[in-house]
Amino acid sequence: MKKLIFILIIVITACRNSSDNQPRDLRLIDVEGGVGKGRLVKLSEIAESIEYIPLETNSEAVVGKISFDRVFYENERIYLVLQNMSIIFFDKDGQYLNKISKYGRGPQEYDATLTVDIDLKTGDISVLAYNKIVEYSLDGDFKKVVNYKDNDFLSKHNIIGFIKSDLNYFLRSTINDRSQHSGFLIDSTARLLLSVEYPQEDYEKVTTYSALLSIMNPMIFRHKNAIRIKNYNRKNEMYII
Structure with missing residues (x-):
């Protein structure tokens, strides 16, 4: 169920707005045209x-x-x-x-x-x-x-998220002009087991327009007893670990 x-x-917290609309191409979004077309969901x-x-x-x-x-x-x-x-x-x-x-x-x-x-x-x-x-x-x-800073390769990346998978850890990395990897799988000694690259064509597009960097970062989540990482690109690629 x-x-x-x-x-x-009983606290006062700040509200943050989020959007599920993540751009896969550089497109013009008609925000004004969508005003008044929404509805309340019960x-x-x-x-x-x-x-x-x-x-x-x-x-x-x-x-x-x-x-x-x-x-x-x-x-x-x-x-x-x-x-x-x-x-x-x-x-x-x-x-x-x-x-x-x-x-x-x-x-x-x-x-x-x-x-x-x-x-x-x-x-x-x-x-x-x-x-x-x-x-x-x-x-x-x-x-x-798990001190992954001791791994020379991983220490060059900006890790912003992770999920533990049994004895291993899947790390999520930001996309920038120094890193073309969106995720890494490491063990408890910070030994690199697997890396996931961001698609070259979309990586070049994202790093060209710095305003897209934060919204084009990959997603990582659990689904059906597996860990999945999703790169934001036109092919809608998803990797299952």
Whole structure:
């Protein structure tokens, strides 16, 4: 059954608009012509049920501003990534479970929360920091760190996302005039196992027009027990790992 879960948080957050229209060619979009042609979509059209979950609030679970709307629901747990670099998680009923607050430059800490990935089997939390991935258990205990900055090839790329796949990690890279790769598969020692190149023709087009760089970055996501990376190009290419 499809279920749409809304999490009630007594905070004031900024709203961000997003668009599913990602350009594959340099085209003129008639924005003015589309004004007044939209419609409101009812929640009943996309969900069979709606559940509101009030989150427990205590001295350890004070929810501040959420970082880039990062709210995850996996394994019947709710994970919130806050702007103060903390990660708070609750059970499916909103009861507070634990908090990870390891911001710093130590070997078992993270100096950024660029993105977070949840292990679908164990619930462990992996944090993408600058040049490394740090993994913690549900108890907040440090488990391991993957320092991909030690790999000379990877250190030249700007890694902006990742997904953990069993014992390996699939990294997502930005597209720029120094890198023609959109993704990499590495093991827990940061050894490069696989790389995915951005199609040459589209790469030249994107890097020529710098305004397209951010919106033409590849996407990475899980689908049907596989990891898929999608390059934005005319051929609509997708790679399955």
